[in-house]
Amino acid sequence: MTNPTAAILIIGDEILSGRTRDANMHHLAGELCRMGIDLREARFVADDHGAIVAALNALRGTHDHVFTSGGIGPTHDDITADAVAAAFGLPLDVRDDARALLAAHYDRQGLEFNAARQRMARIPEGAALIDNPVSIAPGFSLGNVHVMAGVPSIFQAMVASLLPRLTGGRPLLSQTLRINRGEGVIAAPLGALAAEFADLSFGSYPFIQNGAYGANVVIRGTEAARLDLAVARLAALFPESGT
Amino acid sequence: MTNPTAAILIIGDEILSGRTRDANMHHLAGELCRMGIDLREARFVADDHGAIVAALNALRGTHDHVFTSGGIGPTHDDITADAVAAAFGLPLDVRDDARALLAAHYDRQGLEFNAARQRMARIPEGAALIDNPVSIAPGFSLGNVHVMAGVPSIFQAMVASLLPRLTGGRPLLSQTLRINRGEGVIAAPLGALAAEFADLSFGSYPFIQNGAYGANVVIRGTEAARLDLAVARLAALFPESGT
Numbered sequence: 001m002t003n004p005t006a007a008i009l010i011i012g013d014e015i016l017s018g019r020t021r022d023a024n025m026h027h028l029a030g031e032l033c034r035m036g037i038d039l040r041e042a043r044f045v046a047d048d049h050g051a052i053v054a055a056l057n058a059l060r061g062t063h064d065h066v067f068t069s070g071g072i073g074p075t076h077d078d079i080t081a082d083a084v085a086a087a088f089g090l091p092l093d094v095r096d097d098a099r100a101l102l103a104a105h106y107d108r109q110g111l112e113f114n115a116a117r118q119r120m121a122r123i124p125e126g127a128a129l130i131d132n133p134v135s136i137a138p139g140f141s142l143g144n145v146h147v148m149a150g151v152p153s154i155f156q157a158m159v160a161s162l163l164p165r166l167t168g169g170r171p172l173l174s175q176t177l178r179i180n181r182g183e184g185v186i187a188a189p190l191g192a193l194a195a196e197f198a199d200l201s202f203g204s205y206p207f208i209q210n211g212a213y214g215a216n217v218v219i220r221g222t223e224a225a226r227l228d229l230a231v232a233r234l235a236a237l238f239p240e241s242g243t
Numbered sequence: 244m245t246n247p248t249a250a251i252l253i254i255g256d257e258i259l260s261g262r263t264r265d266a267n268m269h270h271l272a273g274e275l276c277r278m279g280i281d282l283r284e285a286r287f288v289a290d291d292h293g294a295i296v297a298a299l300n301a302l303r304g305t306h307d308h309v310f311t312s313g314g315i316g317p318t319h320d321d322i323t324a325d326a327v328a329a330a331f332g333l334p335l336d337v338r339d340d341a342r343a344l345l346a347a348h349y350d351r352q353g354l355e356f357n358a359a360r361q362r363m364a365r366i367p368e369g370a371a372l373i374d375n376p377v378s379i380a381p382g383f384s385l386g387n388v389h390v391m392a393g394v395p396s397i398f399q400a401m402v403a404s405l406l407p408r409l410t411g412g413r414p415l416l417s418q419t420l421r422i423n424r425g426e427g428v429i430a431a432p433l434g435a436l437a438a439e440f441a442d443l444s445f446g447s448y449p450f451i452q453n454g455a456y457g458a459n460v461v462i463r464g465t466e467a468a469r470l471d472l473a474v475a476r477l478a479a480l481f482p483e484s485g486t
Contacts, residue, residue: 012446012448013444013446013461013463014446014448014461015268015269015272015285016272016282016283016284016285017272017276017282017415017417017461017463018269018270018271018272018273018274018275018276018282019417019461020448021264021265021269022264022265022268022269025258025265025287026258026261026264026265027261028261029258029259029260029261030261031261032261033260033261039259039260039261040259040288040289040291040294041259041286041287041288041289041294042258042259042286042287043284043285043286043287044268044284044285044286045283045284046283046284047446048283051283051284073426073430073447073449074426074427074430075426075429075430075433075434075447075458076430076433076434076437076438076445076447077437077445077446077447078447106427111425111427114427114428114431115431116426116427116428116430116431116434117427117430119430134451135451135456150448150449151449151450151451153451154451172260174260174262182354183316183317183318183359184317184349184354184357184359184360185357185359186318187316187317187318187319187359187360187362188357188358188359190318190319191318191319191359194319194320195319201256202319202320203255203256203257203290203320204316204318204319204320204321205255205257205263205393206316206393206394207394208377208378208394208396208397213378215318218256218257218260218262220256220260
């Protein structure tokens with residue numbers, strides 16, 4: 001049995017312009033790894049209808065799940081719901097259940113439920129709402145596409161609402177060995193070990209620290225005993241290494 | 244005259260697994276913005292030959308430049324050069340100029356120029372080398388694809404070597420106005436202003452701070468005077484805002 005696969009689509013100009021650094025991909029990647037859903041790809045696209053639709057259609061056809069972040073607020077540049085509806089060829093309109101949630105929320109706060117805020121109740125036909133305990137305006141799941149907000153605290157709350165609904169696989173375990181030798185020295189014995197332990201994956205992530213070369217070798221797999229064995233074998237090859 | 248467009252392809256399992264956070268996309272995004280190359284898309288794929296080839300071929304056909312990061316070291320999981328050669332249908336072999344650079348480097352350090360290190364001299368036919376002042380092993384440009392290392396300090400040095408060779412456009416200027424009101428209040432006047440200043444782009448990036456909602460409105464364009472005018476108009480609408 002193989003694990004479900006996933007892709008993340010981050011929507012918005014702010015990361016592509018270099019203005020801000022991604023936090024949402026990093027958060028969701030860790031959560032998916034823990035529940036045994038294999039994140040295979042991430043894409044960042046601008047607030048561009050055609051680009052969002054194309055990415056959605058490419059990703060939802062090739063992965064079990066697609067998670068999106070960004071573009072579901074009340075402003076003119078929030079166009080994700082429109083793009084998702086277009087990608088699926090489904091109508092998009094204000095939906096009663098989403099409108100009721102938001103109306104009650106703004107009523108409690110004594111704020112006007114104006115046209116901009118009502119935009120956030122537009123949900124593609126047939127979608128299931130994703131709970132937003134932070135600011136109420138819901139995300140939604142349509143088929144295998146899960147649409148969430150871009151503000152990190154809201155994104156994380158929506159991920160926490162959504163993930164228990166999904167079926168995971170076997171969590172991918174990992175162990176890291178830090179080897180204070182250049183990759184040029186590590187490469188041959190590591191390659192031989194990777195070939196011998198073909199059920200595990202071996203990644204070598206080099207670093208330079210205080211002018212000295214080293215690498216973190218990350219071994220991943222689903223069987224703890226196999227990981228332990230592989231790490232012990234690698235550590236024996238490089239006695240100066242440490243976990 | 245429109246600016247050249249670009250995409251970034253980040254190759255490797257370490258970010259998709261949630262283990263590390265991207266630094267290279269963030270760095271290059273800022274550099275490209277300053278030189279007037281419009282970054283339209285970023286993709287992260289695993290160390291998977293088919294996934295890398297597919298992404299390269301999709302991106303190089305739709306953007307003026309594709310910048311890659313990762314997978315050009317000496318270990319078994321470094322497969323980017325092979326994937327680039329395959330994407331272009333060109334042969335890949337150890338090349339004399341790259342080999343000579345590396346041989347001299349390891350000779351100076353008194354290190355063996357072993358088979359793993361010689362792997363880093365494999366360059367697709369017809370590529371131009373990208374200088375690596377940090378660890379010598381070069382990147383390369385093949386057509387509109389620029390292949391660089393994943394270690395952030397080396398990536399940044401290669402970017403500094405490469406960018407002066409490329410033709411930029413008009414730098415995209417931006418100004419940010421922080422508005423301490425919820426987006427639901429900002430949306431309508433902001434949308435009207437964005438429609439009036441159709442030569443500029445207006446992004447609204449909401450935040451929650453100490454339980455209060457606000458948004459950074461980022462206005463982008465190439466004409467400083469137009470930006471100044473738009474920011475002044477927006478600030479007049481929201482007197483509690485600040486830059």
